[in-house]
Amino acid sequence: MAETDPQEILAQARRYAEDLMLFEGRHFIVPEEVVLQASGLGEKEGFTSEEISAAEPAGRESVVASDEGLTLDAFREEICTCTRCPLGATRNQFVFGSGDPNAGIMFVGEAPGADEDQSGLPFVGAAGQLLTKIIEAMGLSREEVYICNILKCRPPGNRDPQPEEIAQCEPYLKRQIDLVQPRVLCTLGRFAAQTLLRSDLTMGRLRQSEHRYEGIPLVATYHPAALLRNPQWKRPTWEDIKKVRRLYDGVAL
Numbered sequence: 436m437a438e439t440d441p442q443e444i445l446a447q448a449r450r451y452a453e454d455l456m457l458f459e460g461r462h463f464i465v466p467e468e469v470v471l472q473a474s475g476l477g478e479k480e481g482f483t484s485e486e487i488s489a490a491e492p493a494g495r496e497s498v499v500a501s502d503e504g505l506t507l508d509a510f511r512e513e514i515c516t517c518t519r520c521p522l523g524a525t526r527n528q529f530v531f532g533s534g535d536p537n538a539g540i541m542f543v544g545e546a547p548g549a550d551e552d553q554s555g556l557p558f559v560g561a562a563g564q565l566l567t568k569i570i571e572a573m574g575l576s577r578e579e580v581y582i583c584n585i586l587k588c589r590p591p592g593n594r595d596p597q598p599e600e601i602a603q604c605e606p607y608l609k610r611q612i613d614l615v616q617p618r619v620l621c622t623l624g625r626f627a628a629q630t631l632l633r634s635d636l637t638m639g640r641l642r643q644s645e646h647r648y649e650g651i652p653l654v655a656t657y658h659p660a661a662l663l664r665n666p667q668w669k670r671p672t673w674e675d676i677k678k679v680r681r682l683y684d685g686v687a688l
């Protein structure tokens with residue numbers, strides 16, 4: 436058996452300790468005074484009450500009308516054998532998404548990796564486990580949110596998705612969003628944010644701004660895989676995640 440580098444063991448222990456401090460056993464609770472202010476949303480920095488209510492399902496009826504009668508499961512069945520782009524020929528499993536079909540929060544990553552390609556489920560590898568901790572730190576479970584990716588099939592070798600693959604697959608994501616009708620979207624990683632926002636700004640710049648996708652407030656934060664490599668980004672990620680939770684709760688930022 437190969438010897439494990441003591442430095443790597445130490446680094447792993449540090450990463451684990453940081454996870455414990457940042458994402459484990461730490462549940463985001465909206466302070467009472469903030470909840471009380473919620474009825475008078477709008478005069479603070481960030482999304483106003485009008486913006487938040489504009490993202491409510493009632494405000495997007497026209498978008499959803501074309502999906503009348505279609506369930507998320509039925510949509511999955513409809514597209515699970517897709518070969519619209521070359522990734523349909525190389526995937527092991529089609530990775531549609533998982534979670535509550537009526538979730539208030541929808542996380543959107545880039546594309547399935549090797550673990551996801553094998554299991555058919557999104558975010559199940561090491562990065563997925565960290566995402567689970569983040570969700571639990573918000574006071575929610577994976578079953579209470581919805582998790583998916585822009586691409587439904589794994590790019591070989593985890594290479595970056597190609598523009599034509601995105602062009603073919605993004606309409607599926609748009610339809611998923613229409614069906615779930617989340618109150619807030621949270622993109623994970625630069626690629627997902629840049630794709631949905633049609634932007635070439637850096638992750639750092641994207642995090643500093645408020646965004647919308649199809650009228651829905653969107654918070655851009657780091658991908659959990661990037662957090663595994665750069666633990667110093669966990670603190671800013673936690674700040675982003677608190678924004679997501681506040682938008683979910685309908686509390687002004």
Ligand code: SF4
Nearest residue numbers: 517520523587588604
């Ligand atoms: S990545 Fe999307 S468009 Fe390409 S084959 Fe898979 S489901 Fe179809």
